[in-house]
Amino acid sequence: xxxxxxxxxxxxxxxxxxxxxxxxxxxxxxxxxxxxxxxxxxxxxxxxxxxxxxxxxxxxxxxxxxxxxxxxxxxxxxxxxxxxxxxxxxxxxxxxxxxxxxxxxxxxxxxxxxxxxxxxxxxxxxxxxxxxxxxxxxxxxxxxxxxxxxxxxxxxxxxxxxxxxxxxxxxxxxxxxxxxxxxxxxxxxxxxxxxxxxxxxxxxxxxxxxxxxxxxxxxxxxxxxxxxxxx
Numbered sequence: 427x428x429x430x431x432x433x434x435x436x437x438x439x440x441x442x443x444x445x446x447x448x449x450x451x452x453x454x455x456x457x458x459x460x461x462x463x464x465x466x467x468x469x470x471x472x473x474x475x476x477x478x479x480x481x482x483x484x485x486x487x488x489x490x491x492x493x494x495x496x497x498x499x500x501x502x503x504x505x506x507x508x509x510x511x512x513x514x515x516x517x518x519x520x521x522x523x524x525x526x527x528x529x530x531x532x533x534x535x536x537x538x539x540x541x542x543x544x545x546x547x548x549x550x551x552x553x554x555x556x557x558x559x560x561x562x563x564x565x566x567x568x569x570x571x572x573x574x575x576x577x578x579x580x581x582x583x584x585x586x587x588x589x590x591x592x593x594x595x596x597x598x599x600x601x602x603x604x605x606x607x608x609x610x611x612x613x614x615x616x617x618x619x620x621x622x623x624x625x626x627x628x629x630x631x632x633x634x635x636x637x638x639x640x641x642x643x644x645x646x647x648x649x650x651x652x653x654x655x656x657x
Contacts, residue, residue, distance in 0.1 A: 431480040431530050431606050433589060438478065441471035480530045480603070485635035487600050489570060492621065492639040494631035495534045495577050495604070496613035498523040503623055508616045511541045511567030511576040516616040517623060519638050521631060523611050531607070532634040533568065534615055535575055536600040539592045541567030561612075564590045566604060573641065576616040579607050601634035 430438065448464035485493060498521040508516035523529055544564045562581040567574060579588050590605040592598050607613075621639040625631060631638070 429480045429482070430475060431478045433478060433606055433608070435478075437474040438471050441467050441474060445471060477525065477529065478606075479528055481528060483632065483635050485601060485632075486637065489536065489600075490641045491535075491637050492575065492615070492617055492641070493532070493534045493600060493634050494521065494625075494636040494638050495531050495615055495633060496521045496523055496631075497528040497633050498613070498631065500625050500627050500629045500631060501612075503625070503627055505619060506616075508576060510543070510565060511574050512616055512618065515619045516576070517619055517621065517639070519615045519617070519623065519625065521613045521615075523607065523613065528633065529606050529608065529611070530603055530633065531577070531579060531605045531613060533598040533600055533602045533604050534577060534634075534638065535568060535570055536598060536602075537568040537570040537575075539566060539594050539596045539598060540569045540574070541565060541576070542590065542592070542594040544588070544590070562588065564588045564605070566590060566592060568598060573618050573621075575618075576614075577604065578614040578616070579605055580612040580614060581607060 445464050445467035448460055448467060452460040452464055500519060501522045502518070502520040504518050504520075506516060506518045508514070508518070542565070546562050564579045566577045566579075568577070579590065581588055587608045588605065588611075589607070592604055598604060615638060617639050618641075620642070622642045623639045624637045625639075
């Protein structure tokens with residue numbers, strides 16, 4: 427059974443309540459308009475349930491792998507400067523979420539939250555490059571112990587509310603729910619430039635299931651050294 431994100435319950439239950447009240451009114455007083463409105467309210471509740479669905483599919487759990495933080499389509503892979511968390515060059519993988527995608531975000535990798543911020547902004551179409559810097563957004567930086575990754579939730583034209591669950595200082599596990607964006611948006615993931623990207627532009631990905639990148643650089647060597655007792 428697919429669960430709902432907690433933010434969806436007011437929408438689903440509210441629409442169901444309206445549908446129930448109208449159905450009772452229709453049964454007592456009759457009238458096609460009342461019944462038609464009740465049906466519309468019921469359809470709205472089903473639409474909200476679809477949008478706020480929160481599946482928990484099994485996926486790989488590996489500190490050498492960076493998983494997709496969101497469901498959607500990869501619209502851009504670019505090397506950029508990232509001054510907040512990685513503080514240097516980074517690879518940015520951008521995922522566009524349509525209104526038909528699951529909108530719950532999950533931690534792409536485990537570690538400690540070392541950065542959490544929110545910035546108001548514009549509402550450009552989410553697949554545009556300008557959206558990454560100019561749109562309303564929230565950022566979450568994760569320190570794995572050997573590398574750092576930044577996940578940026580970006581509002582789109584329709585999305586007007588971003589939820590981010592972890593606080594700075596929290597520890598997150600790979601695949602853990604970290605937030606939600608309402609109604610069409612974008613999620614950017616910034617990773618170290620020595621990681622190997624495993625997706626391509628146009629590819630559809632699933633949160634906590636699809637592998638965005640693999641750590642084949644300095645972080646992997648540090649983990650191997652720790653695992654062999656090399657410090």
